[in-house]
Amino acid sequence: MTDQGEGRRVDMETIVSLCKRRGFVFPSAEIYGGFANTYDYGPLGVELRRQIRASWWKAMVQERDDVVGIEAAIITNPRVYIASGHLEHFTDPLVDCRNCKARFRADDLPGATVDGAGASMKVALPPDLTCPSCGTRGSFTEARQFNLMFETNVGPLRDESSVAYLRPETAQGMFVNFENVLNSTRRKLPFGIAQNGKSFRNEITPGNFIFRMLEFEQMEMEYFCYPERGRELYEYWREERMRWYVERLGIRPERLRFREHPPEALSHYSSGTTDVEYEFPFGWGELEGIAYRTDFDLRRHSEVSGRQLSYFDEERKEHIVPHVVEPAAGVDRIMAVLLLDAYDEEQDERGETRVVLRFKPDLAPVQVAILPLSRNERLVPTAREVWTRLRPRFRTQYDDAQSIGRRYRRQDEIGTPLCVTVDFQTIEEDQAVTIRDRDSMEQVRVGLEELTDRLEERLSAL
């Protein structure tokens, strides 16, 4: 694994600015002034996201013998959300300022006292509370519950009968497809159904960059098991998921922790939830939730649909409603964490600052940069030839603009583990190139005929 060194605590503004400048994350539709809590991902951002998804899928589906994937629709039959409890319970308590009409989450306001959770949460505000927006005192309405699902209408009519919802989580897709997956795969307990895709929540939020957005991308897995093994598997998945962050993503363990939800704060479906938290610049924040959902969802869908969702145990000769443990992670938050955690700064010998993103090499958006020493017409054809050869094997970038020193710095700043430099010695003397290491800045000379193998060796050794 990469030697991460001490790392560096970086503020969110530095990351936001780097992300825009280098093409990781842009404000969505920025030419129109952007859009509340919505971001678009640029060329480097997309590559990083692709590696996050691939790593999760490999660990959670491909390498396992007990998990299969699905992809369910974002807009489906609204009865799903009657059964799941989202129509009733998935709400935030909101208050309006009578003076300026600004709207707030009541439980986020200073001095709010909260009783209960979910839809039955009661929030009391100090009677003389000042509106953070207009400064008026005591201007707030009573808190009322507001559902967080986005609504739309399917078909040309706009009435009650055509209302449908954008899914607020991918998890329900696994529950409503439980029977079809079971019948088509003939799985035995325990087994999991995994899904990666977008979800939507109409939240009033303080933002924090891509940490909390209106639309976000989930990686969720529902692990179905015998009821008596639920607790044990809840423990197992906590450990397993923490291990993934440390070993597969290379996140510094000292910035990760578990946080168990107290019983009174549990969601309506959960009998135990642990968050994996990361120490963000704004404090500890949820990176993943591991929830013991018991048999809540399958039972509810059985009740509302009238279809018995259960597992027939051939040895016990009985139908069982499995219990469920759910590890639910977010691509966007993981991406934020990878950027924050990889960020480092060093002073070089001339006192200049070198910014380095110390991504694990298999996650880096660009794995190998190909740099001719200059735009000299004798160097460029060879450099482009090298590039053409490497492209099918690695995520590459070609750069011939400005001095080689500045180009190394650019690659450091986007976390490219290896740079290949083509110089005059390459074409005149040795048919060899220089491989330069992002972390140590050491350079080694390698013959062109062995370049691909050496790059692969170094990338997997790092």
Added chain:
Amino acid sequence: MTDQGEGRRVDMETIVSLCKRRGFVFPSAEIYGGFANTYDYGPLGVELRRQIRASWWKAMVQERDDVVGIEAAIITNPRVYIASGHLEHFTDPLVDCRNCKARFRADDLPGATVDGAGASMKVALPPDLTCPSCGTRGSFTEARQFNLMFETNVGPLRDESSVAYLRPETAQGMFVNFENVLNSTRRKLPFGIAQNGKSFRNEITPGNFIFRMLEFEQMEMEYFCYPERGRELYEYWREERMRWYVERLGIRPERLRFREHPPEALSHYSSGTTDVEYEFPFGWGELEGIAYRTDFDLRRHSEVSGRQLSYFDEERKEHIVPHVVEPAAGVDRIMAVLLLDAYDEEQDERGETRVVLRFKPDLAPVQVAILPLSRNERLVPTAREVWTRLRPRFRTQYDDAQSIGRRYRRQDEIGTPLCVTVDFQTIEEDQAVTIRDRDSMEQVRVGLEELTDRLEERLSAL
């Protein structure tokens, strides 16, 4: 490439039934009676979709030196769709039956005469037309234009100011991010921006399984070029995309064709569009559209946003508004085509029907199946050991239920190119297994120590 043989024309019902039974495609939320024109993808469907996306990304982004990716939000600033023309033009002409209130696309009704296209399309119906739903004659209202974008409200207020749309295409994400991509990547013309993601259209449609759905997944690329090269690159991308279907996806060329849109049927933004069509069971249907969008979108976004979207040509010392060629494909339709095109039936020596999906091996949801000859306790541990060894390298499935003959048939029916069989000879004599080929049904004996290499050889040779 696989020898596809003659292939077989298969009806849609056979594919729909195979898809549900084996876990490719399920009706969405089927336990609630499904949902109009919406499907969920099962374990095998997801793997097939992942290979389609990977093949497209490799050919369109990774292996090219002139294309980068982005991922834009599904719900963004609604002004994007004022500029793009979707708010004004993206409509279907609908009529109601005054008697039974059923609603139809006017231009789909028998005897409809159509004049113009898009929002200015005029449709006249025969005055005595019979309603296909209730049988009443002459009961139709005048046709009126209905916008196909799904609407929602962002934030707790539901008024004009909070309306936003689910994107009807991914393409606008590339146009509104044009400047940010250009600034962060310092690209020279020509270059492309690619995106893969969901889009949504509130259509009244005849369905045809996953061919036309309310939500669907696109793979679009906007290729920006000098205006004078537009026509030439439009030709280039037509050929390039057709080649991808034939060479990379292995689709039978005799079931593919180009269809050029006549000038009067072009979309509001296009000065030339060619569809790649496939011969579906219901007739020729669009698989991909290659559109010459000229500078329509960049100019419109410049006008509406007030931000000049252009490219500064350093040699000519002038600002240029690039022209755009767009190849736009759909994951769902490609998936349908792969299933239809791969489908084959053979009579075996006993007169029984063998169903085979002749997927190209790199696209098959399962590449290697591991089958112990029986559930014998001496065979199973070795078979599972083999499975564990192969899992990180290939997409695998383990199956020990029922006779080996039935299991071969099951694997044929899901298109698994290679089966590995563990038998008593394996554990008692030769530490070797049998590799069985899907297409030829030939079996060869291979030592365990060379199994991985031999499988890789055979998969890439097929």
